[in-house]
Amino acid sequence: MQFKDIVGQRDVINRLTEIIDSGRISHAQLLLGAGEDGCLQLALAYLQYLCCEHRQHNHEGELRADSCGECPSCKKIASLMHPDLHLFFPTATTTRVTSNPRCEDFAADFRNFVLEKKALGSLDDWYAYLGIDNKQGMLREADAAAIVQNLAMKSYEGGWKMVVIWMPEKMNLTAANELLKSLEEPSEGSIILLVGESDERLLPTIRSRVQTLRVKSGDRKVESNEEFAGMLVDWLRLLFKLKMKELSAQVDKMASMGREQQKQFLGYALNVMRDCFLKTAAGLPCNLNSGDQKFDAMFPTMVTANNIEMIDVAFNDALFAIERNAYGKIALMELSFRISKALKKR
Ligand SMILES: [Zn+2]
Numbered sequence: 549m550q551f552k553d554i555v556g557q558r559d560v561i562n563r564l565t566e567i568i569d570s571g572r573i574s575h576a577q578l579l580l581g582a583g584e585d586g587c588l589q590l591a592l593a594y595l596q597y598l599c600c601e602h603r604q605h606n607h608e609g610e611l612r613a614d615s616c617g618e619c620p621s622c623k624k625i626a627s628l629m630h631p632d633l634h635l636f637f638p639t640a641t642t643t644r645v646t647s648n649p650r651c652e653d654f655a656a657d658f659r660n661f662v663l664e665k666k667a668l669g670s671l672d673d674w675y676a677y678l679g680i681d682n683k684q685g686m687l688r689e690a691d692a693a694a695i696v697q698n699l700a701m702k703s704y705e706g707g708w709k710m711v712v713i714w715m716p717e718k719m720n721l722t723a724a725n726e727l728l729k730s731l732e733e734p735s736e737g738s739i740i741l742l743v744g745e746s747d748e749r750l751l752p753t754i755r756s757r758v759q760t761l762r763v764k765s766g767d768r769k770v771e772s773n774e775e776f777a778g779m780l781v782d783w784l785r786l787l788f789k790l791k792m793k794e795l796s797a798q799v800d801k802m803a804s805m806g807r808e809q810q811k812q813f814l815g816y817a818l819n820v821m822r823d824c825f826l827k828t829a830a831g832l833p834c835n836l837n838s839g840d841q842k843f844d845a846m847f848p849t850m851v852t853a854n855n856i857e858m859i860d861v862a863f864n865d866a867l868f869a870i871e872r873n874a875y876g877k878i879a880l881m882e883l884s885f886r887i888s889k890a891l892k893k894r
Contacts, residue, residue, distance in 0.1 A: 549589055549592040549593045549596060549625075549626060549666075549667060550593055550596065550614050550615050550617045550622075550626075551564075551565070551593045551597065551611055551613075551614045551615070552611060552614050553589070553593070553666075554586050554589045554590065554593060555586065555775065556586070557585075557586060557590065557763065558610045558611065560590065560761070560763055561590070561593075561611060562611065562612045562613075564590070564594050564597070564761075565597055565611075565612055565613040565614070566612070568594070568597055568598050569603075569613065573598070573739065574758075574759040575734035575738060575739055575740065576731045576734065576739075576740045576742070576757060576758040576759065577739075577740070577741050577742070577758055577759045577760075577761060578716070578741075578742040578743075578744065578747065578750075578755070578758040578759070578760045578761065579591055579741060579742070579743045579744075579761050579763060580744055580745065580746070580747055580760060580761070580762050580763060581745070581762065581763030581764070582670075582745055582808065584668055584670070584805075584806040584808045584809050585763045585764070586667070586668060586763070587743045587744075587745075587763050588662065588667040588668075588712075588714060588743050589666070589667040589668065590763065591712055591741045591743045592625065592626075592628075592662075592667055592712070593615070594741070595625055595633065595708075595710050595712070595739070595741070596615045596617075596621075596622055596625040596626060597613070597614065597615040598708060598710075598739070599615075599621040599622075599625060599630070599707055599708060599710075600615035600616055600619060600621060600622050601616070601619035601620070601621055601622075602616040602618075602619050603615060603616065604616055621705075621707070627663070628659045628662060628663065629659075630705075630710075631704040631705060632703045632704050632705055632707060632708060632709050632710055633710045633712070634694075634695070634698045634709075634710065634711045634712070635651070635655070635658055635659070635662075635712050635714065636651050636687060636691050636694070636695060636711065636712065636713045636714065637651060637654075637658050637674065637685075637687070637713075637714040637715060638671070638674075638684075638685030638686050638687055638714075638715050638718035639651060639653070639654050639678070639685055639686070639687075639688075639691075640675075640678070640680045640683040640684065640685045640686065641680075641683070642678055642679060642680055643679070648690065649688075650688070650690045650691055650694070651687075651691045651694065652694065654678065657677065657678065658674075661673075661674055661677045664804065665804055665805075665806065666804055668804075668805060668806040668809065669806055669807070670806050670807050670808065671685070671715055671718075671745075672807055672873060673806065673807050673876075675873070676873040676874075676875065684718075685715075685718055686718050686719075686720055687713070687715075687716070687718050687719040687720065687723050688720055688722075688723050689720070689722040689723050689726055691719075691723060692719070692722070692723035692724070692726035692727045693726060695711055695713070695727060695730060695740075696726065696727070696729070696730050698711060699711060699730050699734075699735045699738045699740075700735060703737060707737070708737055708738070708739055709735070709737055709738040709739070710738075710739050710741070711738070711739070711740045711741070712740075712741045712743060713740065713741070713742045713743065714743050714744075715743070715744055715745070716742040716743075716744050716750060716754070717744050717745065717746055717747070717748075717749040717750055719750075721751070724750075724751045724753075724754055725751075727754070728753055728754065728757070731754065731757040731758060732757055740758075742754075742758060747760065776812070776813050776816045776817070777836075777837070777838075779801070779802060779813065780813075780816070780817050780820060781836060781838040781840075781843070782798055783798050783799075783802065783817075783884070784847060785843065786798050786884075787884060787887055787888040787891060788888070788891070790888055795881075795884060796881075799877055799880045799881050799884060800877065802876075802880050803876035803877040803880055807870060807876070810870050810876055810880070811867060811870055811871065814863055814866055814867050814870070814883075815867070817863070818859070818860065818863040818864075820836070821851050821856070821859050821863075822851075822856070822860075824836075824847065824848035824850075824851040825848075825851040825852065825853075825856045827848065828848045828849055828851065828852070829852075829853070834848040836848070849894075850891050850894050851891075851894070852894045854893050854894055855890040855891065855893045855894055858886070858889075858890040858893065859887060859890050862883055862886035862887055862890065863883065865882075865883075865886075866879045866880065866882070866883040869882075
C-alpha cells in the first residue's frame with residue numbers, strides 16, 4: 549500500500565513521512581480511528597515507506613513523499629509477505645480451529661482479508677470473513693508471547709522488525725500485561741504499530757507507553773461522495789447492459805469498501821434515485837453529472853412511479869443484509885439484479 553492509494557488524510561500522511569525522514573521514529577505507536585478512516589492502510593503504507601529502498605520525494609502535489617511501490621521491500625510489504633512484518637488481530641474458535649485459537653492459525657486468512665478489503669475492513673467484516681459472527685474475537689496470551697518472541701529474534705532481512713497489532717482493545721488482560729515489557733524496552737530495530745478504534749478499552753499502562761495519533765475521518769467523507777458519484781454511474785450503466793463479467797468486477801469494487809462505506813454508498817445511491825424520481829415527476833431537470841449527456845438525460849426518466857417502490861425496497865433489503873453481516877458481494881449482486889429488473893418496469 550502506498551500513501552497515494554489512501555483517500556484523504558493528506559495532513560496525517562505528510563506528518564508521518566516527515567517523522568520517518570527525520571529519523572525520530574517512535575518504537576510504539578497507536579493509530580486510532582474507525583476502520584473506514586483507513587487507519588490500517590496508514591499503518592501499512594507507513595511501514596512500506598519506512599522500509600522502501602527508493603523513497604520518492606515530491607516537490608509538487610499534495611503528498612510530500614511516498615514509497616516507490618516497486619522495490620523488493622515495497623512489493624513484499626504490499627503483499628503482506630515481508631518476513632519481518634508480523635500481523636496480530638483478534639481471533640476466535642472456528643469450525644477449523646476448534647480450540648486455543650492463535651493468530652498464526654489465521655495468518656493466511658487475515659492476509660487475504662486485508663488484501664481483499666484494501667485494509668478498510670471493520671472488525672465485524674473480519675468476524676464475518678472468519679464465519680464467527682456471533683462470537684467475540686480476542687487477542688490472547690499466546691499471541692502476546694508470539695509478539696515478544698518475534699521482536700526478540702533477529703530480523704530476517706537485516707532491517708526493521710515490524711509488528712502490527714490490529715484492534716489492540718481486544719487484548720485480554722494477560723496478553724496486555726505480557727506485552728508491556730516489549731513496549732517499555734523495545735528491542736533494537738523494532739517498531740510496534742497498534743491500530744485501533746478506541747483507546748478507552750486499552751490498559752492505561754499501555755496507553756502511557758505508546759505515542760498516539762488520532763486519525764480524523766473529516767476530509768475522507770467529502771472525497772468519498774465524489775468517489776460515490778463515479779461509482780454509482782459506472783454501476784448504473786452496467787445494470788442496463790447486464791454484462792456479467794463487467795458487472796461482477798464493478799460489484800467487487802463496491803464490496804471492497806468497508807462495511808460502513810458500503811452502507812454510505814447505498815444510502816447515497818438510493819437518495820440519487822429518489823431525487824431522479826421526484827424531480828422528473830415534478831417536471832424539473834435532474835442532472836447526474838456523469839459526463840455523458842445522453843446517459844444524464846435518459847437515466848432520470850427511468851425511475852418512475854411504477855418502480856420507485858421496488859427500488860426503495862431492494863436498497864433497504866441490501867442495507868439490512870449488509871448490516872446483518874451478510875457477505876457484501878452477494879448482497880450487492882442481488883441488489884444489482886433487482887434494480888436492473890425494476891428499471892425495465894418503468
Ligand atoms: Zn520501495
